[in-house]
Amino acid sequence: MIAALSLLAYALMLALAGPRLLRASSWADRAPRLAIAAWQALTVTVLASLALAGAALTFPTVTVSRDLAGLLQACIMAIQEQYASPGGAAAGATGAVLALTILGRTLWCVGRGLAGMALERARHGRILDIVGRDNKQHGIVVLDSDEATVYCLPGRRRRTVVTTGALQALDEAQLAAVLAHEHAHLSERHDLILGFSRALAAAFPGIALFRLAAAETARLIELRADDAAAARSGRLTVAGALLAVASPGKTPLPSIALAAGGAGAAARVRRLIPPHNPLGRARTAAGSLAVAALLTLPVLLLGGPAAAAAGHNLCPGISTSASSPAA
Template sequence: MIVALSLLGYALMLGLAGPRLLRPDSWADRAPRLAIAAWQALSVTILVSVALAGLALTFPTVTVSGDLAQLLRSCVMAIQEQYASPGGVAAGAAGAVLALAILGRTVGCLAAGLARMAHERAHHHRILDMVGKADPGRGVVVLDSNESAVYCLPGRRRRTVVTTGALLALDDVQLDAVLAHEHAHLAERHDLILGLARALASAFPAVGVFRLAADETARLIELRADDAAAARSGRLTVAGALLAVAAGGTGNLAPSVAFAAGGSGTASRVRRLIPPQNPLGRTRTALGSFAVAALLALPVLVLGGPAAAAAGHNFCPGATASVSTSP
């Protein structure tokens, strides 16, 4: 019971304190890749903590200080003791329902979201096959439209789409910058990252931190792609390219499963690119990476502490005894 309450308290603390530590006006915009990982770790850790709490209620943990036989006896006695009372049975049943419900809901929504994305991509690929024109030199598909749009379709059949309106609005340097932005989305598999965040928000709509994580992840992956493009073409070039794309289109051409260079939030992204780059720094980045790893590891350590303690003990005392007593 203590382990379960500790895990539930940990999940509640993360849900309340996490969004404040990752607010947009903090360090997150200076290190979007680390911030993306932090939001993912925060969401997964909350989910795992609650699921492990249910598991701890179903199967009580024991403290082991002996051999393997004592380990098994302790486990059996703890389970018998818990399920000998109506309260223990109720707690175990509630824990099992909680763990299975979280697992089933998460897997179901994630599978449904991935299937929907695959279906929409396949539909848009068929449209591009009919009306698009391949440009092998640039590695893009050109779509005849007066609207200025550049977007990419992730997945196994990756494609970057550029409209004729965008080709007219952008010079060669700006076009390279926008294409570098889209290539960053594809190379870093931002579709899977955003898919997980949106799946959790869809699975548990009443949990506000999951909705916030999905919104912030969508925003941060655009900042990350901007930084990747700026490393190649320069920050001011990327800012000018984003403005040119946004000024010439409404964003209606790109499907919901694509990553478009322009669209909502372009103005704030451009303002971020205009000042000189102010990175977080190696020391702070390393500390942040350690904190992300600690978020994920702590629930497992809380639940698996007894097992970790038992791992250092001798599980075969009989063999030692036989050696010492042999003539």
């Protein structure tokens, strides 16, 4: 019971305080890749803590034994003892419902989201096959449109789409910059990261943490792609390219497309104008350790009591002779 309550308290604390800490300063804009990992770790840890809390209520923690037969007998006796009382049975049933609901809802929404992304990719890919023209010089698909739009279509047949309006608005250096931006999206599989965040937001719409995580992830993957493009083409070149494709077009893009311009482009341009100010190795290492600690602590909260009791007598009803060959 202590482990379950500790996990529930940990999940509640993270859900309330985690977003405030991650959005409290501008460090995320200076290290978007680390910030993406932090948001992903935060959401996964909250879900894992709730699911493990349910499992801890369903199956009571027993002490660790060197004897497998004794451990199994201890597990059976502990479960029988818990479910013998109405309160223990109610707690176990509540824990089972909690764990199964979280696990089932998460798997269902993530699976449905991935399937929907695959269908939309295939549908839009067929449209590109009909109306698009391959440009082998730049490795892009060209669409005839007056709107200056650049976006990528992830998946097995990953493609970068550039409209004729964008080709007219961009010079060669700016075109190389936006292509590097889109290639960063494709190579780092930002579509899967964003799809996972959106699936959790759809699975648990009543929890503000997941809505914030999806919105921040969408913003941070654009910052990360901007940084990858700036490392190749220069920050001012990327800023100029974003200005050229910043206006959202009248034709809506598919939800799976990751576009260089669109909403938030103005803020991204302002971020690129000052000189680059990275977070620094020490703070990046500290942040990485914090992300690892987020994921590790739920396991320690659940397994700590059992590990601390290793070698102790398993149950009052089991004597030391229970582990003898005769037993």
